[in-house]
Amino acid sequence: MPSPRVSRAANNAANPMNKIEFMSLLTNRTNSSDPVSVRHRASDSPVHRKDSFNSTSSTSSQQQQQQQQLPEEDCMKLNPSFLGIALSSLLAVDLWLSKTIGVCAREGSSWGSARPLMKLVEISGHGIPWIAGTLYCLYKSDSNAGREVILNLLFALLLDLVLVGIVKGIVKRRRPIHNRMDMFATFSVDKYSFPSGHATRAAMVSRFMLNHLVLAVPVRILVMLWAIVVSLSRVMLGRHNVTDVLFGFFMGHMQYSLIEYLWLSPSTLPALFRM
Ligand SMILES: CC(C)=CCC/C(C)=C/CC/C(C)=C/COP(=O)(O)O
Numbered sequence: 259m260p261s262p263r264v265s266r267a268a269n270n271a272a273n274p275m276n277k278i279e280f281m282s283l284l285t286n287r288t289n290s291s292d293p294v295s296v297r298h299r300a301s302d303s304p305v306h307r308k309d310s311f312n313s314t315s316s317t318s319s320q321q322q323q324q325q326q327q328l329p330e331e332d333c334m335k336l337n338p339s340f341l342g343i344a345l346s347s348l349l350a351v352d353l354w355l356s357k358t359i360g361v362c363a364r365e366g367s368s369w370g371s372a373r374p375l376m377k378l379v380e381i382s383g384h385g386i387p388w389i390a391g392t393l394y395c396l397y398k399s400d401s402n403a404g405r406e407v408i409l410n411l412l413f414a415l416l417l418d419l420v421l422v423g424i425v426k427g428i429v430k431r432r433r434p435i436h437n438r439m440d441m442f443a444t445f446s447v448d449k450y451s452f453p454s455g456h457a458t459r460a461a462m463v464s465r466f467m468l469n470h471l472v473l474a475v476p477v478r479i480l481v482m483l484w485a486i487v488v489s490l491s492r493v494m495l496g497r498h499n500v501t502d503v504l505f506g507f508f509m510g511h512m513q514y515s516l517i518e519y520l521w522l523s524p525s526t527l528p529a530l531f532r533m
Contacts, residue, residue, distance in 0.1 A: 363496025461510025
């Protein structure tokens, strides 16, 4: 079956009327700033076209049908869908808000003097200290219950690196232009910003700690604050747009739920606990 584009080209060659029609559409489009041509374009609406086609007695009904299809397709290209407009608006707000909050993006930015502090917050949510710390605790742990929790935290941290890497590799959204790429220890996918790996880790680890460690109330509050500050610092440092962090936070929560579902225990994976 020929493609619609091929059959339309063949149809144009066979019917000079179609060619004229196509050219008139192009002419109107190039003169979009001219009010007269805008008026002409209004008369190109499918309704108006129907009338003018009906008055052409020489064209067959099949030709009329094909000619009526052209402007309709054209309208779809000229008028973006509601979803398209909503997404573009969201993107514009996202970029504007991210630039406004990115007050520590450079030393010379309005909060540039807080940049070293923000970079410390960044390290507190980095993968290396978390994985190294978990391995150390695993080595030091002397109870089976403790080992089970720590082993699952390690599993969660590794799974987080893999899932974030996959999504970053698929979406390939560049980091904000005001970001300075001076981050410590990154993978190649970390040139991309969606989602924020720090936000996924902060959300997942904080939920993990709140659910599996016995912590005093002030410490629980500190854990929650840490997750929020790490996430906010990503936008303040100019590393991410707001939507990267919001999605990252959501993804971190989902990852925690996945870890709960896949929980490694002596009964499900005895070989891991036989050390
Ligand atoms: C043991 C091992 C494979 C550790 C690798 C840890 C590592 C290099 C993680 C990357 C962490 C990072 C820089 C994530 C990027 O975070 P964003 O918030 O900027 O997306």
